Amino acid sequence: MVLEIKPTQALRLWREVHLDLVRDTQADLSVRQTAILLTIYLELPPHTVRGLAARLGVTKPVITRALDSLGKLGLVTRKRDELDKRNVVIQRTVAGALAVEHLADLVTARARELGPA
Amino acid sequence: MVLEIKPTQALRLWREVHLDLVRDTQADLSVRQTAILLTIYLELPPHTVRGLAARLGVTKPVITRALDSLGKLGLVTRKRDELDKRNVVIQRTVAGALAVEHLADLVTARARELGPA
DNA sequence: CGACAATGATACGGCCCCGTAACGATCCGG
DNA sequence: CCGGATCGTTACGGGGCCGTATCATTGTCG
Incomplete structure (x- = not known):
């Protein structure tokens, strides 16, 4: 089940997907924000600021600010960890799951339209 | 030669590719800039500001500024059209071609690593 | 020639993101 | 109990992109 894709197709x-994203008035996430959002929704919880920062190879303020933005868009939520109150646990939301699903639809649809070579 | 890809794989x-892009110190293009760059390198010339604006569904200043940025990075060049001096023709560069090729490598490599489901 | 259209660039005010440095809160070990 | 480590956030200065409106240049057509 290996996915064979040629450079031209890639x-x-x-x-095509980026053109869709540009036309989609709503979605205007940066590369960092996209990486963070997908990591939250694809990898197993729990997710912390520090963990995401290490995972992406960026500093913590980058994560904090990205979570501010994603939170403002309703795509994620933050909650204090009751066991260790220094930690913050990032949680998924319905809107976030929908957004991720929408992206998946976009990519699969465009992939299906690709001709040979 | 249809490309079959499941939502989870997509x-x-x-x-994965976005994580690579975040770690790549150099690449920090916005969604718009990426769409513009790829359009220039995948569609047949000539490319104009107006044409790209219409193609992407954005205003002309967006294109002008994106070309400023891409030009500063050496990924594209602008030249006055001698036949109609109102037009500006966007030209490809070696560095731009390399960047696009690099992106293609990234995507194909990550696609090859995808397991089933 | 002269009014008008078209092209791309620029000005402006606003908003968001970045990296570094510092901060308050919390936990831990002696 | 208390100094130090850890966690996430905030402050600051700088830079980039956005949308709207406006501009200079060039072409077109009566």
């Missing part, structure tokens, strides 16, 4: 796929 | 692919 680029066309990337372009 | 999301994992999207995430």
Whole structure:
């Protein structure tokens, strides 16, 4: 079940999806924010600021600010860890799950349209 | 030669490549800039500001500023159209071609690593 | 020639993101 | 109990992108 994709197809796929994203008035996430959102929704919880920072190779303020933005969009939520009150646990939301699902639809749809070569 | 990709695979692919892009210190293009760059390198020339604006569904200043940024990075070049001096023709560069090729490598490599489901 | 259209660039005010440094809160070990 | 480590946040200065409106240049057509 290996996914065989040629360089030309990869680029066309990337372009088509990005065109869709540009036209989608709502979605305007940066590369960092996208990486964070997908990590939260694809990897097993719990997720912490420090963990995400290490995972992405960025500093903690980057994560904090990204969570501020994603939170403002309703795509994630934060909650204090009751066991260790220094930690913050990032939680998923319905809106976030929908947004991720929407992205998946976009990519699969565009992939299906790709011709050969 | 249709590209079959499942939603879960699409999301994992999207995430892995975005993680690579975040770690790549250099690349920090916005969604718009990426769409513009790929359009320039995948569609047949000539490319104009107006044409790209219409193609992406954005205003002309967006294109002008994106070209400023991409030009500063050496990924594209602008040249006055001698036949109609109102037009500006966007040209490709070696560095730009390399960057696009690099992206293609990234996507194909990550796609190849995707397991089933 | 002269009014008008079209092209791309620029000005402006606003908002968001970045990296570094510092901060308050919390936990831990002696 | 208390100094130090850890966690997440905030402050600061700088830079980039956005949308709207406006501009200079060039072309077109009566």
